[in-house]
Amino acid sequence: MVQDRGVIIQAEHLTKTYHRGSEIIAALNDVSLSITAGEIVACVGPSGSGKTTLLNILGCLDNPTSGRIILAEKTVMGERVPFREQALTKIRREMFGYVFQKFYLIPTLTVEENVVLPFAFFKKPGAEAAAASLMQQVGIEHRKHHLPGQLSGGEMQRVAIARALVNKPTVLLADEPTGNLDTTRTDEIGALFRKLRDAQGLTIVLVTHNLKFAKIADRIVELRDGKIQAS
Amino acid sequence: MITIYQVAYKNLLRKRTRSILTVFGIALAAWVLVSLLGFNAGYELSLSRDIDSLGYQILVTAKGCPYEAATLMLKGGTGLRYMPQSIAEQIKKEPEVEDVTPMLMQAVFDPNKGESGGYSAYLGVDPATFPKMKSFLQFKQGGWFTAPDAFEAVLGYEAAELEQREVGDLLLIAEKEVEVKVVGVLKRTGTQDDGTIFLPLKTVQQIFGTDNKLTGLGIKLKKDANLAQFEEKMYQLPDVQVVSLTQVKQTIMTLVSTARVMVFSIAVIAVLISAVGVINTVLMSVMERRQEIGILKALGATAGDIFTLIWLETMLLCAAGGVVGAACAVATSTMTDVFIRRILPYSPSGGLVRINPQLVVLTVIAVIFIGLLSGAYPSWKACRLRPIEAIRSQEE
Numbered sequence: 001m002v003q004d005r006g007v008i009i010q011a012e013h014l015t016k017t018y019h020r021g022s023e024i025i026a027a028l029n030d031v032s033l034s035i036t037a038g039e040i041v042a043c044v045g046p047s048g049s050g051k052t053t054l055l056n057i058l059g060c061l062d063n064p065t066s067g068r069i070i071l072a073e074k075t076v077m078g079e080r081v082p083f084r085e086q087a088l089t090k091i092r093r094e095m096f097g098y099v100f101q102k103f104y105l106i107p108t109l110t111v112e113e114n115v116v117l118p119f120a121f122f123k124k125p126g127a128e129a130a131a132a133s134l135m136q137q138v139g140i141e142h143r144k145h146h147l148p149g150q151l152s153g154g155e156m157q158r159v160a161i162a163r164a165l166v167n168k169p170t171v172l173l174a175d176e177p178t179g180n181l182d183t184t185r186t187d188e189i190g191a192l193f194r195k196l197r198d199a200q201g202l203t204i205v206l207v208t209h210n211l212k213f214a215k216i217a218d219r220i221v222e223l224r225d226g227k228i229q230a231s
Numbered sequence: 232m233i234t235i236y237q238v239a240y241k242n243l244l245r246k247r248t249r250s251i252l253t254v255f256g257i258a259l260a261a262w263v264l265v266s267l268l269g270f271n272a273g274y275e276l277s278l279s280r281d282i283d284s285l286g287y288q289i290l291v292t293a294k295g296c297p298y299e300a301a302t303l304m305l306k307g308g309t310g311l312r313y314m315p316q317s318i319a320e321q322i323k324k325e326p327e328v329e330d331v332t333p334m335l336m337q338a339v340f341d342p343n344k345g346e347s348g349g350y351s352a353y354l355g356v357d358p359a360t361f362p363k364m365k366s367f368l369q370f371k372q373g374g375w376f377t378a379p380d381a382f383e384a385v386l387g388y389e390a391a392e393l394e395q396r397e398v399g400d401l402l403l404i405a406e407k408e409v410e411v412k413v414v415g416v417l418k419r420t421g422t423q424d425d426g427t428i429f430l431p432l433k434t435v436q437q438i439f440g441t442d443n444k445l446t447g448l449g450i451k452l453k454k455d456a457n458l459a460q461f462e463e464k465m466y467q468l469p470d471v472q473v474v475s476l477t478q479v480k481q482t483i484m485t486l487v488s489t490a491r492v493m494v495f496s497i498a499v500i501a502v503l504i505s506a507v508g509v510i511n512t513v514l515m516s517v518m519e520r521r522q523e524i525g526i527l528k529a530l531g532a533t534a535g536d537i538f539t540l541i542w543l544e545t546m547l548l549c550a551a552g553g554v555v556g557a558a559c560a561v562a563t564s565t566m567t568d569v570f571i572r573r574i575l576p577y578s579p580s581g582g583l584v585r586i587n588p589q590l591v592v593l594t595v596i597a598v599i600f601i602g603l604l605s606g607a608y609p610s611w612k613a614c615r616l617r618p619i620e621a622i623r624s625q626e627e
Contacts, residue, residue: 056619056622059529061529061618061619061622062619085534085617086533086534089528089531089532089533089534092528092529092530092531092618093530093531094531096529098526098529098530100526100622102522104522104523104526106238106241106242106523107245108241108242108244108245109233109238109241113233113237113241116232116233117233117238117527117530118530118531118532119232119233120233120234120235120237120238121235121527121530121531121532121533121536122531122536127232128232163530164530167530167531
């Protein structure tokens with residue numbers, strides 16, 4: 001875990017364009033952003049404003065058309081840094097945890113198996129203890145032998161959060177983590193995020209439509225038409 | 232801790248019906264393959280055993296259809312041509328010959344046999360030479376005939392059961408209205424002798440009015456005799472044909488191999504169809520799980536991990552299909568035997584389908600190998616998915 005308060009993610013002049021027929025769509029337009037270790041940053045904005053695109057590029061799931069990404073003072077994507085899937089896999093594995101609106105739990109695996117799923121692909125010492133501790137922290141230990149279909153939406157998102165954190169990432173990226181949850185569950189996830197940040201110094205970047213939920217963040221970044229309006 | 236094998240196995244449980252149907256398709260192909268290869272091994276072995284247990288290496292018959300002669304040699308036949316008995320003495324003088332045994336096959340329709348009647352075949356044999364050539368025959372009850380012209384019968388094991396006769400009973404020869412006394416019942420041999428009713432040659436000639444006539448002559452050669460040369464010599468005799476063991480084997484195996492090639496082609500097609508089914512199933516599963524594959528990559532799975540996962544799923548389907556198919560083939564081998572006997576014009580006694588552990592293991596390995604090939608394309612498709620493309624497909 002990153003304990004110091006240095007910049008952990010630096011995005012410089014990011015642009016991302018898509019071709020739709022002959023039309024060129026700019027999802028991001030010259031976006032620059034610095035995120036400090038241990039900070040909770042919320043990206044808000046209307047649909048199509050580019051917040052999910054920004055999150056995906058910050059998390060090395062997508063590459064920018066131009067601009068660059070510096071992670072822990074090392075440029076990993078940008079001009080003169082070719083896109084290399086293998087290298088990005090390593091970064092994703094070691095640095096990031098991802099949470100999505102639809103949870104994406106494997107329905108035939110139990111809660112516990114879903115949480116330790118990353119370790120089916122790579123081994124890490126102390127994995128079992130980390131999984132047990134995380135399930136306790138997110139409050140799903142008593143459901144560890146249940147299948148996802150037997151859980152509520154809030155519980156499923158907790159499982160997804162535990163799965164994202166089991167590999168002890170430095171940064172948690174959450175795309176609409178409460179999009180499928182009611183108000184009570186949304187508040188619970190908000191409290192959990194703050195607890196994880198306070199306890200572990202976790203950096204959290206989240207994308208949300210929910211302005212009330214965004215208030216858990218230390219900083220809110222508002223995007224509109226692919227540009228940062230306010231930060 | 233979960234392993235990639237457990238993940239692959241549990242992934243297959245998601246669409247149980249689809250997985251079961253795919254396994255079923257592979258199992259059917261494996262079933263056909265094992266049964267066919269088992270038949271291939273079993274038929275040849277049984278045929279060789281049948282021929283080797285004849286006791287003589289060459290059969291001389293009156294000139295006619297070679298297939299009819301082969302049938303006579305192995306199964307007995309009706310409506311046959313005759314040759315004069317004197318030919319036996321002539322052949323016996325040849326230096327290569329150790330012994331000859333004359334035979335006369337006759338058959339009559341018995342209306343009381345079975346539900347709608349059937350043919351009973353009687354083989355007239357020479358009491359002086361036949362038992363010597365068939366020294367392996369053992370008696371369950373009684374023994375050979377008391378005189379060369381006695382009205383007596385020796386029944387093969389199955390013939391005794393079918394006729395429900397034992398030593399001391401009388402046996403009526405239908406049409407001729409003649410009764411013969413059962414003096415011996417043979418032990419089971421696993422050959423055509425089990426279903427034969429043996430009578431003294433002279434008795435058969437007398438009952439059927441075929442004096443000095445034979446339908447066949449079994450010839451046993453001396454150990455150092457040249458079989459091919461002797462056959463050539465026999466071909467010089469007028470109005471007879473010579474059937475050697477090699478010829479009989481070749482004739483029947485030629486007939487069977489034609490059918491075997493056809494059935495084998497069908498089995499190969501079945502295997503190919505099941506391979507295409509596997510590709511389709513796994514590819515469909517990959518397409519349905521694009522987002523999930525994206526998430527796995529986001530969680531740190533490499534392209535190699537995804538390839539292995541999808542490949543393992545294919546292998547599991549194929550291995551399960553192979554094992555189930557092979558097990559079904561073993562379990563139904565007796566039924567397959569009965570079925571093949573019904574459709575083949577001639578089938579030797581003994582097991583026709585011989586499935587051994589090596590055959591089962593080889594088939595399962597072959598099916599897994601097909602799984603390896605079938606799984607390669609879907610696995611390659613899956614591992615090439617970029618996480619963002621896969622995750623984005625949820626919104627499409």
